[in-house]
Amino acid sequence: DPAPGVAAAREHLTRMTVPPGALGGVADLGVRLAGLAGTCPPPLPEPAVVAVFAGDHGVHARGVTPWPQEVTAQMVANFLAGGAAVNAFAATVGAEVQVVDVGVAAELAPAPGLLPRRIGPGTADMTAGPAMTRDEARAAVHAGIETARDLVVAGNRLLVTGDMGIANTTASAALVAAFTGTSADQVTGRGTGIDDATHARKTAVVAEALARHEPDPADPLAVLAAVGGLEHAGLVGFLLGAAALRTPVVLDGVVSGAAALVAAALAPTASHAWIAGHRSVEPAHTLALDHLGLAPALDLGLRVGEGTGALLAVPVVTAAARALADVATFDAAGVTEKNGGDAP
Amino acid sequence: DPAPGVAAAREHLTRMTVPPGALGGVADLGVRLAGLAGTCPPPLPEPAVVAVFAGDHGVHARGVTPWPQEVTAQMVANFLAGGAAVNAFAATVGAEVQVVDVGVAAELAPAPGLLPRRIGPGTADMTAGPAMTRDEARAAVHAGIETARDLVVAGNRLLVTGDMGIANTTASAALVAAFTGTSADQVTGRGTGIDDATHARKTAVVAEALARHEPDPADPLAVLAAVGGLEHAGLVGFLLGAAALRTPVVLDGVVSGAAALVAAALAPTASHAWIAGHRSVEPAHTLALDHLGLAPALDLGLRVGEGTGALLAVPVVTAAARALADVATFDAAGVTEKNGGDAP
Numbered sequence: 001d002p003a004p005g006v007a008a009a010r011e012h013l014t015r016m017t018v019p020p021g022a023l024g025g026v027a028d029l030g031v032r033l034a035g036l037a038g039t040c041p042p043p044l045p046e047p048a049v050v051a052v053f054a055g056d057h058g059v060h061a062r063g064v065t066p067w068p069q070e071v072t073a074q075m076v077a078n079f080l081a082g083g084a085a086v087n088a089f090a091a092t093v094g095a096e097v098q099v100v101d102v103g104v105a106a107e108l109a110p111a112p113g114l115l116p117r118r119i120g121p122g123t124a125d126m127t128a129g130p131a132m133t134r135d136e137a138r139a140a141v142h143a144g145i146e147t148a149r150d151l152v153v154a155g156n157r158l159l160v161t162g163d164m165g166i167a168n169t170t171a172s173a174a175l176v177a178a179f180t181g182t183s184a185d186q187v188t189g190r191g192t193g194i195d196d197a198t199h200a201r202k203t204a205v206v207a208e209a210l211a212r213h214e215p216d217p218a219d220p221l222a223v224l225a226a227v228g229g230l231e232h233a234g235l236v237g238f239l240l241g242a243a244a245l246r247t248p249v250v251l252d253g254v255v256s257g258a259a260a261l262v263a264a265a266l267a268p269t270a271s272h273a274w275i276a277g278h279r280s281v282e283p284a285h286t287l288a289l290d291h292l293g294l295a296p297a298l299d300l301g302l303r304v305g306e307g308t309g310a311l312l313a314v315p316v317v318t319a320a321a322r323a324l325a326d327v328a329t330f331d332a333a334g335v336t337e338k339n340g341g342d343a344p
Numbered sequence: 345d346p347a348p349g350v351a352a353a354r355e356h357l358t359r360m361t362v363p364p365g366a367l368g369g370v371a372d373l374g375v376r377l378a379g380l381a382g383t384c385p386p387p388l389p390e391p392a393v394v395a396v397f398a399g400d401h402g403v404h405a406r407g408v409t410p411w412p413q414e415v416t417a418q419m420v421a422n423f424l425a426g427g428a429a430v431n432a433f434a435a436t437v438g439a440e441v442q443v444v445d446v447g448v449a450a451e452l453a454p455a456p457g458l459l460p461r462r463i464g465p466g467t468a469d470m471t472a473g474p475a476m477t478r479d480e481a482r483a484a485v486h487a488g489i490e491t492a493r494d495l496v497v498a499g500n501r502l503l504v505t506g507d508m509g510i511a512n513t514t515a516s517a518a519l520v521a522a523f524t525g526t527s528a529d530q531v532t533g534r535g536t537g538i539d540d541a542t543h544a545r546k547t548a549v550v551a552e553a554l555a556r557h558e559p560d561p562a563d564p565l566a567v568l569a570a571v572g573g574l575e576h577a578g579l580v581g582f583l584l585g586a587a588a589l590r591t592p593v594v595l596d597g598v599v600s601g602a603a604a605l606v607a608a609a610l611a612p613t614a615s616h617a618w619i620a621g622h623r624s625v626e627p628a629h630t631l632a633l634d635h636l637g638l639a640p641a642l643d644l645g646l647r648v649g650e651g652t653g654a655l656l657a658v659p660v661v662t663a664a665a666r667a668l669a670d671v672a673t674f675d676a677a678g679v680t681e682k683n684g685g686d687a688p
Contacts, residue, residue: 016429017419017422017427017428017429018428018429018648019535019536019537019647019648020536020537021537021647022536022537022646022647022648023429023646023648024625024644024645024646024647025644025645025646026644026646026656065682066682066683067680067682067683068680068682068683070680071679071680074677074678074679074680075361075679077677077678078361078672078677078679081672081677082670083361083670083671083672083676083677084361084362084671084672084677085360085361085362085367085667085671087670087671088663088666088667088669088670088671089663089666089667091666091670092659092662092663092666093659093663191363192363192364192366192682193363193364193365193366281368297642297644298641298642298660299643300368300369300370300641300660301368301369302366302367302368302369302370303363303365303366303368304362304363304366304367311663312370312659312660312663314659315436315437315656315658315659316642316644316656318436319432319433319436319437319655319656322432322433322435322436323429323432323433325432326426326427326431326432326435327427327428327429327431327432328422328425328427328428332427333418333421333422333425333427333428334418334421335415335418335419335422336411336412336414336415336418338409338410338411338412338536339410339411339412
């Protein structure tokens with residue numbers, strides 16, 4: 001039997017003044033929100049906040065991207081000054097932006113909107129050894145759990161994942177390969193738009209890391225420590241924390257998708273709280289979504305990261321909840337049902 | 345050479361603190377908005393209003409749907425009472441709802457939010473003769489032009505199309521077949537979710553109408569009069585009026601797509617103002633979008649009509665404009681550009 005909220009939502013959908021089935025993916029989202037809340041209509045998922053987990057990567061030294069490592073800290077400053085794409089998109093949908101420093105190489109000055117949860121100055125090079133110790137990975141996961149808790153305690157009812165970290169699509173590719181059983185060739189994408197030579201080098205680096213660690217998905221924390229990033233670890237905790245608080249969380253692109261694979265391996269039922277915001281152009285993202293069984297709300301060819309794609313899905317999530325709360329039933333609205341009896 | 349706004353937007357996109365090309369379809373939308381406005385950044389497309397054109401259809405008598413014709417007027421009352429899906433979605437994105445009566449069979453009492461632009465009590469049966477006279481079709485087009493003008497004069501900066509009319513996917517299918525050169529089998533969909541027998545009857549009715557009128561796309565007004573609906577005609581004018589006012593308009597599903605084919609045949613350059621909000625599950629909608637060369641922002645499996653899918657795309661359109669206005673350049677934000685020189 002479905003959960004109480006799920007059954008109530010499905011039943012209510014048959015009485016709403018909408019043709020049966022016509023709400024498509026929006027109805028599916030509404031049912032999921034009702035199931036998560038255990039009641040129908042589910043509470044409106046407002047206000048929303050995007051948590052942008054930021055960290056640096058030792059594998060940057062291997063030449064996997066033409067962007068200098070200091071861009072991570074520079075972009076964090078840009079987020080805090082309100083000048084990045086995530087700020088523009090968050091303003092559009094009425095979401096707050098919080099940046100979580102889990103491991104930016106440069107020391108960051110305290111600032112409004114910056115949550116200091118620094119575990120260290122970035123990861124080590126995954127091709128020379130594990131990117132993190134098991135303790136570091138665990139500490140970053142805890143920082144993410146705390147972030148979810150803090151943001152929900154502050155009154156937020158919808159969480160959104162974001163990320164910043166030069167070279168973090170390399171770590172994402174390795175994580176996705178480990179959890180989906182795919183190869184470096186299949187998972188390694190163009191990231192910020194790298195050229196063929198850099199893409200070949202990046203693919204070889206991912207293959208080298210996988211060969212060195214032979215990551216075992218049965219020990220998800222070990223995989224995370226071996227080839228993940230501190231922002232991945234923070235997102236793992238954020239996703240687990242949101243689920244524990246029965247608060248829906250909208251996933252952004254490949255970095256969030258890679259973190260979700262780790263989190264699902266640690267706690268399979270947690271994925272009930274997760275909504276795929278969009279499909280990025282990174283090949284590893286589609287592999288991750290398919291493995292997780294999540295259908296993305298949007299497919300706009302984005303590959304910005306930061307939480308941008310997920311933010312654009314926030315109104316879709318809100319509309320799903322609002323439809324269940326606000327749309328009149330045929331009876332209440334005095335609308336005649338179709339001939340031929342019951343809705344399917 | 346591209347228009348001034350287009351060139352400025354493309355140049356600005358290379359300097360924004362986003363990896364080149366990473367904004368995907370959102371960047372494309374921003375460029376289109378800048379081209380329409382003739383300047384970059386384009387004005388923010390706020391506030392938004394959805395105009396729900398409502399009309400009835402003589403072809404309803406042929407048994408193309410199990411929904412009684414009076415549901416059109418009942419749903420209009422539901423819109424005006426705030427109880428329909430279009431109201432829930434409009435509230436989510438901060439849009440106003442206006443209903444335009446271009447030809448509901450029942451007489452509607454005056455009400456706030458209802459624009460009385462009634463041409464007649466619905467169309468005639470397209471399988472027995474033309475659905476409208478040429479003068480009726482022209483009058484409904486004019487009503488749509490006036491609606492666009494009135495809503496822009498009232499301060500709206502983004503228009504959204506909506507529709508209500510039991511049996512209007514039948515008329516839409518016939519219009520799409522006429523303008524795309526496809527057959528009744530290819531264009532006739534399930535509408536509100538009809539069963540196999542009704543679908544077969546509906547397909548035969550569309551084929552019969554096409555055989556009777558042999559609509560000639562070189563005379564778009566004649567095609568509209570022969571097999572269209574009054575709400576299609578109103579939408580044709582709305583789309584032309586929006587374009588003449590250089591105001592972007594977000595298209596909803598198959599009814600809007602069919603109207604857009606008529607409008608594009610009358611004035612090909614008008615499509616510069618049109619943004620495809622979503623892809624509905626109706627097969628004729630995809631045929632119409634492909635013919636128009638419009639890429640839908642969302643693909644959520646919706647088939648509600650009313651403007652619902654287009655409303656969910658409003659934040660994507662707003663984000664596209666806001667990104668061009670608000671995102672800092674590399675220089676201004678002090679963010680280092682990637683090694684290896686210029687952005688592509």
